[in-house]
Amino acid sequence: MDRRTATIQDVARVAGVSTATVSRTLSKPAVVTKATRDAVLSAVAETGYRVNTTASNLRRQRTGSVIVLLPNIANPFFAQILAGLSSVLTPAEYGMLIADTQSGPDADARLAHYLASGQADGLVLLDGTLSAEVLASPARPPIVMACEWMGSTLPSVRVENARGGALAVGHLAQLGHRRIGHVTGPPANVLTQTRLEGFLSTLRELGLPQNPDWVLEGDFTMDSGAAAARAWLGLTDRPTALFLSSDEMATGFIGEVQRAGLSVPGDVSVVGFDNIEIAQHLAPGLTTIRQPRTQIGVRAAELLLTMIESNSRDAPSEIIEVELIRRGSAGPPPD
Amino acid sequence: MDRRTATIQDVARVAGVSTATVSRTLSKPAVVTKATRDAVLSAVAETGYRVNTTASNLRRQRTGSVIVLLPNIANPFFAQILAGLSSVLTPAEYGMLIADTQSGPDADARLAHYLASGQADGLVLLDGTLSAEVLASPARPPIVMACEWMGSTLPSVRVENARGGALAVGHLAQLGHRRIGHVTGPPANVLTQTRLEGFLSTLRELGLPQNPDWVLEGDFTMDSGAAAARAWLGLTDRPTALFLSSDEMATGFIGEVQRAGLSVPGDVSVVGFDNIEIAQHLAPGLTTIRQPRTQIGVRAAELLLTMIESNSRDAPSEIIEVELIRRGSAGPPPD
DNA sequence: GTGAAAGCGCTAACAA
């Protein structure tokens, strides 16, 4: 019993055919006669043969993998998109290589590296802060954006972020709020911009006041939500409701407000964004804008595979809808 | 300007040397003269050459990637271990391939497949429910377990799970509780077993009552924590404190208890396990057992790389310490 | 210190 794994040569010898026939049998079984197919398959079983992916890839001038570039794997938000990506890529026999842009120093350089390296048949970008020039690379593989990106014309799977902001404000206004504030994500992030836009334009449409003091800066984390709560507590002229650009921030916000002895929604109404798992387990439940993250991953992967297989660098972008989820954290304003 | 990327041949031609010299210059620069090294490096710059990893791997009989087998990428718990793994594997030029055992039907078969496929230089297992026999595979690559696994003798990075259970019970007992319950993870899971053991043995040591009605079954999710809360509410003879085998469950539990109009820790004290991010943002903050997940990933990756590079199938296992984090969710029992 | 040459294991023309 040999320690080394069997090669296609071994199978060919055992089956009494050429290596080409073995290869054919495995990749397009219809093209060989049943007799040879049976012989080959039993030789495969006997030898325990598995194709050597590396050799196959080299010969076929492909890599069999897709690189996913994201800011932070540990963020549950991305983790769920990854799950969606994986559910499509794995069955299609593509490996998913994950590159964390936060772990290294220069994210742009990393991207440039991956573009040039030829280490992947395609790229999925989940980081909206990368610089666009990098993509000028001449022989780059197909790329799909799974987030918004200012001024990019790349094929993308995007969520109706502006509409999410609009839904949030609309809901709060309908509950009777007129003094509505916002906690943003990190300023450089496009999601931040778009949700803020939806927020502001809806205030305008509804004729509600726009007070710059009521727009607080966050960075999507729970910590920054808690900080926003402290800032809100310190305002002399507090808004009665807040739309926060992520559920994580909303969670941190609510916790801090409650620890200060105030009540949600009694003293302040809160609407988040994402509908992460915890939203329904908080007390009160978190009213939020649902964005289907697994689906974003699934569609992005499908788009990318289409591009890879048709050897195209372009594909129709896709918009994924958001939805308001009503729970207990938003109610009528205090009299 | 050619569309195709430059090969080692192109570099050799431009530099006026052989391909062997180019290869040497790039892998062990010390072995060539400064003159040739300079010529080669400038030719590399000029042509924009990058080594073709696939070809290199084929020639060197390696794959350059590590497979990580886990139950569910979307789980933030695993996501953080992945971050740790990635922070070691990426700089070492290993790709990290992620295989989700939940997405396919037969996890054991998947594992067997990966073991035999030769698609990776090493494996990291994060799934404690896989069957041990599968590992009998003859020519398998190095494997590291980053979780406990009944009866396995594989090199592993483990956490002091039993001690965690003991710390939780000890803390609650010290606060004055004598009626202490437990919410477990899924029964098949080894973590479940070990934490339960720590829980039970400490009750015994401290002479506290062991009531089977006070041990509720969960599955680590927030939903199951909420369900446990409903079960607890339905008990005629309620424990005054609970140790839950995950922070997610504790979060779901607290939310549901609060929605029922009761208070934590006023009516019931809660201790979780993990110290996930939200623990400090709940109101009250969640008292819990900290396990350093990123570090688990880091150590597992380091262990695996050592094994790969020394071509060994064995390595000393490692235990990572846990720690009690005191916050507000555990207090004295109600009189 | 450097070059020539032999493959790693596979697939896809092309020929038979």
Next chain:
DNA sequence: TTGTTAGCGCTTTCAC
């Protein structure tokens, strides 16, 4: 339908 053959791009002896 099947076999022959020529590489994919690289690394590594083995000579010099």
